[in-house]
Amino acid sequence: MIGMFKGYLEKLGESAGKFVTSTGLMATMLAQAAVYAFTPPVKLRNIFKQMEFVGVQSLFVVVLTGTFTGMVMALQSFNALKRFGAESLVGPTVALSMARELGPVLTGLMVTGRAGSAMATELGTMRVTEQIDALFTMAVNPVKYLVVPRIIAGVLMFPLLTVITDFVGVVGGYMVGVRLLGINPGVYIGRTIDFVQVSDIFIGLEKSIVFGLIMSLVACFNGFYTTGGAEGVGRSATSSVVMGSVLILVSDYLLSSFLS
Amino acid sequence: MIKIIDLKKRFNTRRVLNGLNLEIEQGKITVIIGRSGEGKSVLIKHIIGLLRPDSGQIFLDDMEITSMKEKDFNEVRKRFGMLFQGGALFDSMTVAGNVGFPLKEHTDLSDDDILKIVTEKLRRVGLVNVEEMMPADLSGGMRKRVGLARAIVMDPEIVLFDEPTTGLDPIMSDSVADLVLDTQRVLKTTYILITHDIPFTYKIADKIAMLHEGRIIEQGTVEEMKANQNPIVRQFLEGRAEGPIKVY
Ligand SMILES: Nc1ncnc2c1ncn2[C@@H]1O[C@H](COP(=O)(O)OP(=O)(O)OP(=O)(O)O)[C@@H](O)[C@H]1O
Ligand SMILES: [Mg+2]
Numbered sequence: 092m093i094g095m096f097k098g099y100l101e102k103l104g105e106s107a108g109k110f111v112t113s114t115g116l117m118a119t120m121l122a123q124a125a126v127y128a129f130t131p132p133v134k135l136r137n138i139f140k141q142m143e144f145v146g147v148q149s150l151f152v153v154v155l156t157g158t159f160t161g162m163v164m165a166l167q168s169f170n171a172l173k174r175f176g177a178e179s180l181v182g183p184t185v186a187l188s189m190a191r192e193l194g195p196v197l198t199g200l201m202v203t204g205r206a207g208s209a210m211a212t213e214l215g216t217m218r219v220t221e222q223i224d225a226l227f228t229m230a231v232n233p234v235k236y237l238v239v240p241r242i243i244a245g246v247l248m249f250p251l252l253t254v255i256t257d258f259v260g261v262v263g264g265y266m267v268g269v270r271l272l273g274i275n276p277g278v279y280i281g282r283t284i285d286f287v288q289v290s291d292i293f294i295g296l297e298k299s300i301v302f303g304l305i306m307s308l309v310a311c312f313n314g315f316y317t318t319g320g321a322e323g324v325g326r327s328a329t330s331s332v333v334m335g336s337v338l339i340l341v342s343d344y345l346l347s348s349f350l351s
Numbered sequence: 352m353i354k355i356i357d358l359k360k361r362f363n364t365r366r367v368l369n370g371l372n373l374e375i376e377q378g379k380i381t382v383i384i385g386r387s388g389e390g391k392s393v394l395i396k397h398i399i400g401l402l403r404p405d406s407g408q409i410f411l412d413d414m415e416i417t418s419m420k421e422k423d424f425n426e427v428r429k430r431f432g433m434l435f436q437g438g439a440l441f442d443s444m445t446v447a448g449n450v451g452f453p454l455k456e457h458t459d460l461s462d463d464d465i466l467k468i469v470t471e472k473l474r475r476v477g478l479v480n481v482e483e484m485m486p487a488d489l490s491g492g493m494r495k496r497v498g499l500a501r502a503i504v505m506d507p508e509i510v511l512f513d514e515p516t517t518g519l520d521p522i523m524s525d526s527v528a529d530l531v532l533d534t535q536r537v538l539k540t541t542y543i544l545i546t547h548d549i550p551f552t553y554k555i556a557d558k559i560a561m562l563h564e565g566r567i568i569e570q571g572t573v574e575e576m577k578a579n580q581n582p583i584v585r586q587f588l589e590g591r592a593e594g595p596i597k598v599y
Contacts, residue, residue, distance in 0.1 A: 213443075225439040228399050229453045230428040 117312045120234060124242050124308075127235035137236070141244035145206045145307075149252055156201050157256035160193055161185055161263030169272050181272075182279040183286035185264030186257075190287065194257040195249075195295045196343050199302035202252060203335040207310040210241055211331035214314025215324035223315070238315065242307040249303030250296045257295065294350045301346060302339050309335040352377045353398065353509070353541075358407035359565075360393060367393050368404070369565025375558075380535055380542040382552045384587065385562035386596065391545045392436055394562065395511045398543065399431050400424045429457060432507035436514050436545075438498040440486040446473070447482035450500045457505070472500040475530055477523060491518045499527065503534065509541045510534075516548045528554045549588060553577075561587065563596075 168184040214237060217223050226233045261283070268274045313331040317323045353375040360368040367390040375381045385391050396402040398409060400416060409417050416427060432453075440449050450472060451465040460468075466482070473481065476496040486494055495518050502510060515531075516524040528551055534540050546552055552559060553573050560570040561584055569576070569584050576584065586594030 216442075220442075221435050221437055221439040222441055224396075224401050225433075225435060225441070227401055228428060228431065228433040229456065230425045231452075231456050232425070 113312070113316075116316065117308060120238060120312055120315070121242075121308055123234045124239050127232065128239050128243060130235070134236075134240070137240040138243050141240045142248055144209075145202065145241075145244045145303075146248035146251060149202050149205055149248075150255070152201050152205055153198055153252050153256050154259050156197050157189075157194070157259040158263040160197060160256075161189060161260030161265075162267045164188055164193070164260070165264040165267035165272070169268065169274075178272075178274055179278045179282050180286075181268045181274060182264070182283035185268070186261050186283045186287045187291060189257045189260035189264075190291045190295045192295070192343075192347070194253045194260060195299040195302060196339065198249060198253045198256045198299060199306065199339045199343075200336055202249065203302075203306045203310075203339065204332055206245075207306045207331045207335045208328040210307065210310035211314040211317075211327045212324055214311060215317035215327040218315060218317045219320055219324060233315070238311045241311055242304065245303035245307030246300055247303070249299040249306070253295060253299040254292075257292065297350065298343060298346050301342055305338045305342060306335050309338060352410075352412065353543075354410040355394075355398075356408045356410070358394075358397060358409065359405045360390075360397065360402065361405060366565055368397075368407075371407070371562070371566050373560055373567050373570070375541065375543055377541050378535065378539040379557040380531060380544065380555050381558045381560060382544045382546060382556040383560050383562055384546065384552065386587070387547075389562050390565060391562055392513055395433070395513060395543060395545060399428060399433055399511060429505075430508045431511065432502040432505060432509070433511040434495075434498045434502040434513055434515055436517075438486075438494045440494060440497055440501070442486045444486075445482065446478075446484050446486065446489070446497050449486065449497060450504055452501065453505045468504065469500070472504050473497070475503075476500045477526055492520065492523065495519060496523070496527075499530075503530075506534075506538055507540070509543070512542065512544045512546075514545055514547065516546060516551050524548060524551055525554070527551075531555050549590070 164185045165181055169178060169181050172178055172180050172184070214223070217237070223233045223237070226236055265276075265279060269276045269279050310331040313327040313334070317327045319326070355371060355373045355375075358368050358371040359366075371394065383391050383394065393402060397404055397417070400419070404417055407417070408415050411427065414427070416424065419427065441452065444452070447466060447469050450469045454460055454465045454468060458465075470482065473479065473496075476499045478493065478496055478500070481489070481493065481497070486497065489497065495515070499512070499515055502512065512531075515527050519527065531542055531544070532555055535542060542555075544555075556573050558570060558572060559576045560567045561576075562568075563583055569579055569581050571579065576588065579585070582595045586596055592598055
C-alpha cells in the first residue's frame with residue numbers, strides 16, 4: 092500500500108520534473124531563436140520555404156474550415172436570434188465571432204494539425220538519423236538553421252491565414268443568412284458594418300500571432316528533442332499537436348481576458 | 352595533435368568509455384578498431400563535441416575542448432570534417448545540395464563554383480551524374496560515398512570517418528583507401544577512422560588503436576599490431592569466434 096503510494100508519488104515527481112525541464116528547454120530554444128533571428132546572415136530562402144509550407148499549403152484547409160464555420164454560425168445564430176425577433180443581427184454575430192474568436196482559434200488548431208505535426212516529424216526524423224548532429228559538425232547551428240525560419244513563418248503566416256478564415260467565414264455566413272434564410276442583404280451588410288470595428292479584427296490577429304508562435308515553437312521543440320527511432324518520431328508528431336492545441340486554447344482564454 | 356586523457360562517459364548505468372587515453376598525431380592516419388558496441392562512435396563524437404564526457408580531457412593542439420563553450424567550439428569545428436556511420440545525409444536536399452552544403456554555409460563561392468567542387472569531390476569517391484539525385488534514391492554504398500564527399504569538401508584539417516568502407520564493394524573500399532592516402536599526402540590531413548575492415552586498415556594505418564571495455568588496450572603501427580601477442584588483439588585481427596572475447 093505504502094509502496095504503491097510511493098510509486099505513485101515518484102511517478103508524479105518524475106512527470107513534474109519532465110514538465111519543468113521541457114518548459115525550461117522550450118524557453119531556452121525560444122530565447123536562442125530570438126537572438127539568432129537577428130544575427131546575420133539571415134537566410135531568406137529558408138524562411139520563404141517555410142512560409143510557403145505553413146501558409147500557402149494551408150490555404151485549402153483554412154478556406155474550407157472558415158466557410159463552413161461561417162455557414163453554421165449563421166444557421167445557429169439565426170435560430171437563436173429569431174426567438175427575439177432579432178434576425179437582422181445574424182450578420183454582426185457571425186462577423187464578430189469569426190474575427191475575435193473562431194478565425195484565429197480554428198486557423199490555429201487546423202494549421203497545428205497540418206503543419207505542426209509535419210514540422211515535428213521532419214525535425215524528429217532529422218534528429219534520429221543524425222542529420223541534426225551533422226549540422227553541428229559542419230559548424231551550422233541547428234536552431235538558427237532549422238528552428239528560426241519555422242518560427243518566423245508561423246508568426247507571419249498565422250495572421251494572414253486568419254484574415255482569410257475571417258473573410259471566407261463572413262462570406263459563408265452571408266450566403267446562408269441572405270440566400271438561404273432570406274435576410275435582407277442590405278440589412279445584413281449594414282448591421283455588420285455598424286457593429287464590427289477594426290479593433291475586433293486586430294484582437295483576433297494579435298491572438299493569431301501568439302498561436303503561430305506556439306504552433307511552431309512546440310513543433311520544433313518536440314521534433315528537436317526526439318528520442319527513440321521511428322516510434323519516437325511518431326510520438327513527437329502526436330505530442331506537438333496535442334500540446335500545441337491545448338496551449339492555443341489555454342492562451343486563447345488568457346488573451347481574451349487581457350485584450351478585452 | 353589530439354590528446355585524449357582519462358575520458359569517461361556513461362549512459363544511464365552503462366559505462367561506455369572508462370578512462371580512455373589516446374594520442375592522435377597530426378597528419379597521420381589513426382585507425383580505431385574494436386568490437387561492435389564498444390564505444391568507437393561515442394569516442395569520435397566526443398572529439399567533435401557532439402557529446403560531452405562525464406570526466407576527462409581532450410586537447411586539440413593546446414586547447415582543451417571538452418569544457419569549451421558551444422560558440423567557441425563552433426569555430427573549432429570548422430577545422431573538422433566528419434562522416435557519420437549512417438551517412439546522415441540531408442534527405443530534403445539533392446546530392447549536390449548535401450555535398451555543397453558546408454561550402455554554401457561557410458564560403459562566398461558562387462553556386463557555379465560550388466557545383467564544380469562538388470562534382471570534383473564526387474568523382475573522387477567514384478560517383479558521376481548523381482548531382483541531382485535525392486539521397487533516398489541512392490544505394491547504401493552510394494549514400495556512404497556521398498557522405499565521404501561531404502566530409503572532405505572543405506579540405507578539412509582533421510577528418511573523422513565512422514566506418515567509411517562498410518557497405519562498399521572491395522574495389523570501392525580500396526579506392527577509398529587511395530583517397531585517404533592521397534589527401535593525407537597532399538594536404539597533410541589528420542585522419543581518425545573507425546573500421547572493421549582489416550585489409551583496409553593494414554593498407555592505410557599509421558597507427559592502429561584497439562578499443563576494448565572502454566579503454567585503448569593496445570596501439571601501434573601495422574607491423575607492431577601484427578606482431579602483438581595480446582590474445583584479445585590476436586582474436587580480433589584474425590577474426591576468430593573463439594578466444595578471450597566471448598560472443599554471447
Ligand atoms: N545517445 C546514447 N544514449 C544511450 N546510449 C548510447 C548512446 N550512444 C551510444 N550509446 C551506447 O554506447 C555504446 C557504444 O555505442 P557506439 O555506437 O559507440 O558503438 P560502436 O563501437 O560504434 O559500435 P559499432 O561498431 O556497431 O558501430 C552502445 O552500447 C550504445 O548503446
Ligand atoms: Mg559505431
